[in-house]
Amino acid sequence: MTDMSIALAESPEDLDAARQLSRMFRQWLYDNYPAERPVIDLYYNPARFEALLADLPDIHARPHGAIFLARLDGEVVGCVMQHEIAPGISEMKRLFVSEAARGSGAALALCEASLAQAKEDGYRMMRLDTGHRQIAAQKLYRRLGFRERDAYYEIPDGLKPILMFFEREL
Numbered sequence: 246m247t248d249m250s251i252a253l254a255e256s257p258e259d260l261d262a263a264r265q266l267s268r269m270f271r272q273w274l275y276d277n278y279p280a281e282r283p284v285i286d287l288y289y290n291p292a293r294f295e296a297l298l299a300d301l302p303d304i305h306a307r308p309h310g311a312i313f314l315a316r317l318d319g320e321v322v323g324c325v326m327q328h329e330i331a332p333g334i335s336e337m338k339r340l341f342v343s344e345a346a347r348g349s350g351a352a353l354a355l356c357e358a359s360l361a362q363a364k365e366d367g368y369r370m371m372r373l374d375t376g377h378r379q380i381a382a383q384k385l386y387r388r389l390g391f392r393e394r395d396a397y398y399e400i401p402d403g404l405k406p407i408l409m410f411f412e413r414e415l
Contacts, residue, residue, distance in 0.1 A: 247317050249351060251358045254312040254324070262321040263312050263339075264298045270341035278378060287403050304328055308366060310335075313358045315342065315351040322346035325355040327363055330372065330397075335363040337373040340382065352382075356389055364415040372397055372412040386411050 254263050271294065274285050297304070305312045310328035314321050323342035330336045337359050342351045363371050373391070375382045391411035400408060 247349065248319075249349065249354060250316045251313055251354050252316070253307075254314050259314055259321075260302055260312070262314060263301060263324045263326070266321070266324045266341050266343070267294075267298055267301075267339050269343065270339065273341070273344075274376070278376075281407065284403055284407055287401060288408075301326070305338075311359065311362050311366075313355055313362075315346070315355050317346055317349060317351065322349070323351040323355055325359045327359050327371070329368070333367075333369040335366070335368040335371050337363075337371055340373075352385055353389075356385065360389065360413075360415060368415055370412055370414055372410065374408050374410050377407050377409050383409065389413065 254260055271285070271289050274289070275282055278285065301312065304310065305326045305328050310326065312326045313324065315323035323340075323346055325340040326338045327335045328338065337356070340352060340355060342349070342355070360371060371391075372394075373386065374396075375386065391413040394410050394412050396405075396408070396410050397412070
């Protein structure tokens with residue numbers, strides 16, 4: 246049996262692990278959807294993406310945000326982040342679980358931790374976006390009570406066909 250834990254990322258090493266998992270997610274998109282690489286680069290512009298990763302501690306800082314890491318047998322295998330996008334509304338970002346940990350329940354545990362933290366922090370609503378081809382993620386979000394909605398931020402026309410937006414009350 247494996248030992249899974251979910252905890253806030255707090256140390257520089259934890260933040261580096263979250264950055265590495267975020268890079269792994271972008272690579273996973275490239276590997277699984279090679280024909281959509283130009284659209285992926287529109288959403289995850291390489292230079293802006295690296296700048297965003299450098300700013301993770303500020304973007305997702307407590308008390309208005311959080312970064313959670315999942316560990317299986319002590320090894321970091323997944324992450325999820327959240328931050329405030331409007332008063333009372335938090336956004337879940339960058340959920341990713343490594344290939345080795347798929348099916349372990351890590352994604353569910355990360356989402357549950359993020360939702361619980363947002364509720365504890367006084368948020369009333371959680372929003373997120375995901376890709377239209379990310380069927381497993383969509384199933385997970387629906388299982389957690391998220392419902393599909395219109396875009397809640399401005400997106401370039403090139404991204405409209407590939408993104409889906411969800412929200413749920415906390």
